[in-house]
Amino acid sequence: MNQTKREEIFRRLQAANPAPTTELQYDTPFELLIAVILSAQATDVGVNKATARLFPVANTPAAILALGEEGLKAHIKTIGLYNSKATNILKTCQALIDNHDGEVPRDRKALEALPGVGRKTANVVLNTAFGEPTIAVDTHIYRVSNRTRIAPGKTVRAVEDKLLKVVPKTYQRDAHHWLILHGRYVCKARKPACEACVIEDLCEYPEKVST
Known part of the structure; x- marks a missing residue:
């Protein structure tokens, strides 16, 4: 895929959804951090x-x-893996108090040092809570990036690195949310809704559904 196509893809995604955000409900960076750990x-x-x-x-x-x-646990027991998540959340809360005055750090290394927080979670917090131009590659973004050929890669990290390289700077802050939402509601795993896709003519997926 050439860069002209990528530019047009993100232009259209922006036009369709000018202010994308996470579907997790939160009011503070700490609430977002806990929600992402639970997710x-x-x-x-x-x-x-x-x-x-x-x-x-x-x-x-x-x-x-x-x-x-x-x-x-009584509050989160409806969520899968709630036992281990509860343990990590309590350890993270203690680490935030001990090392960061109870505040969520705006630093990747510090975030990734928290129990239960990996690179993807850190990317979500940096992007959504602090407006950093990071891209957290989940299953939706991995699928969309490879399927459309926007940023193909054999690993999650390879796709992340490729996206950061090829997504135009203007769109990097919101690219994370556009791609997740596109994968969740349009470019779905089993049956992509190509007929409802605003970038269908730009997509290079060889098995896309004809409109």
Whole structure:
């Protein structure tokens, strides 16, 4: 795929959705961090239901620590892997208090040092909470990038590096959300909705559904 096509793809995605954002519900960087930790192998809808119970009761590191492990689990037990997530969240809350005055750091290395926070989670927080031009490659972005040929790669990191190289600077801040939403609702895994796709004529997927 050439760069002219990529520019047009993101121009159209922007025109269709000028202000994209995450579907996770949050009010502070800390709430976003907790929501993203909970979202691993879970749906945003499921996470939002759990945080709607949790955040009114505890939405700071100190407040979550005050709940204790069983108290936290009671609020998030509807989410898969909630036992290990609860352990990581409590450790992360303690690390934030011990090392960052209870605030979420705006630094990749510091974020990735938190229990339960990997590169993808750090990218989401840096992008969504702090406006950094990072791209967190999840299954949707990986699929869309390879299927359309916007940024093909054999690994998640390869796709991330390629996207950061080829996505025009103007669009880098919001590219993460456009690609996730496109993969979630249009370029779906089993049956892509090519007939509803605003970039169908630019896509280089050889098996796309004819319109």
